[in-house]
Amino acid sequence: MAQSSTQQRGRTPLMRQYYKIKERHPKAILLFRMGDFYESFDDDAKTVSRLLGITLTERNNGDADDVPMAGFPHHAIDSHLPKLIRSGLRVAICEQTEDADESSGKVVNRDVVEVVTPGVSFHDQLLNPKQSNFLAAIHFGTGRDKDRIGFSFIDATTGEFSVTEAGIDQIQDLIQTVAPSEVIVDKRRTDRLQQHLREIPFTVTEQEDWVFKYDFAYQTLLEHFETHSLKGFGVDDMDLGVVAAGAALYYLGETQKGKVPHVRKIKRYSKDEHIALDPETKRNLELVQSIQDDGHEGTLVRPLREVDRIQHRLDAVEAFVDDRELRTNLREELGRMGDLERLAGKVATGRASPGDLIDIKHPLHRLPEVLTLLGDADTDALSIIEEKLSACPDIVDQIQSALVDDPPAKISEGGLIRDGYSEELDELRTIAQEGKDWVANLETEESERTNIPSLKVGFNKVFGYYIEVTDTHAEKVPDDYIRKQTLVDSERYVTPELKEMEEKILTAEEKI
DNA sequence: GCAGACCTTCGTGCAC
DNA sequence: GTGCACGAGGGTCTGC
Known part of the structure; x- marks a missing residue:
């Protein structure tokens, strides 16, 4: 429903932006990115609060009435989104499309980047x-x-x-x-x-x-x-x-x-x-899963009707029955392969995680073995498959040369690209590593200089790098130490040199 | 005009 | 191991 200018009047710029976007997705729950949070407003917030069991609060809205609000951190979307979709809802995900630093003090631009529905989802938790x-x-x-x-x-x-x-x-x-x-x-x-x-x-x-x-x-x-x-x-x-x-x-x-x-x-x-099978038939024939434990998989959901194709499939089955070694080896190879089709879809739509890329490499790497097994089989039913498949060696080579074998869960964690692949990246890594080595040596050097055996150099996300001295040795702390934090039985300090090195390390890591 | 408080949840650091 | 406090990053409001 379009918002009239009367309705928009009095609202804050943020809420005007929200309702403008919401107008385009009236039948979806709009998850509105606000910094590190996805927030929902108005009736959406009431629904989200009820389905996710999270607090329903309010956000002020200028001269207009306060708006109901419910939200969760962006990193929790994988656990919350499935609950909304499984409730039969559509969810429009609205992201910030510019940096807050570039918005010149105005509300940052936002837009819906994806609408997740029961039938259209790339999220593993929903598939x-x-x-x-x-x-x-x-x-x-x-x-x-x-x-x-x-x-x-x-x-x-x-x-x-x-x-x-x-x-x-x-x-x-x-x-x-x-x-x-x-x-x-x-x-x-x-x-x-x-x-x-x-x-x-x-x-x-x-x-x-x-x-x-x-x-x-x-x-x-x-x-x-x-x-x-x-x-x-x-x-x-x-x-x-x-x-x-x-x-x-x-x-x-x-x-x-x-x-x-x-x-x-x-x-x-x-x-x-294919022969259509109703759910009761599928269940009773245990084609998808066993009645007893719901765990065994089946493969005959869509039985064929055409005699030629049935015969072709039977030839393939016969080849496996007659050749136990082929059957065992192929089963072993296929068992190690992931869902290449779905992974390829993720890559094409820009959703692949580092792990997904490695998951593509492994089956492609094994594909030549599979092709050899199929090609050696004594039946056209299998050798035809071998002719249709390509092992995509160029893709395997590229992934192998660019990515590490054990990638991080998220690209933002760093460490995905293999050493030697990018000169610029290698330089930044060297700067960061040398800085960390300097910090590691600092503990020994400062311990000797100050004659404080228990002196420690540490790091946390709040204060960055610091030098920790227990109260026992408080009188030995040099004048160039700057106190940053007091704990129960110790004090934490920084020095100008330590801060300078921290800046170098963090800048290099940010670029990485 | 500026600084600080506020607002959802969740992960982290710290004290005990 | 448990419980508490804090910050994450947006935008808005309040008080000075």
């Missing part, structure tokens, strides 16, 4: 490593197509993107087969969705009707894939499907602010390729 997380779009036909639908589904983390068309009576089958976490639908057609589903085990997100216009959807797909038509993907003839696919891709782009370069193709999905 099941064993399952795809699909966003689906359904477009209901009209006129002569009134009994048909376009159906598209996309996994934001891997870029897997499919489209199909079906009779309206097959919605239930499609939903059960794909099992999306979220379905987007034309807001005028929500009732039809409900009419054709026995239950709705996903979040329904309504979109404006223009999102489901053919021309808009088709153009969205062409612009994304940078093509003149969709013929190359084999989906050009699916008018209803194209609308659903365009709507799904548009929604994904909106939530990720266009950062979805890893969605590089769309494929035609044929429901006839």
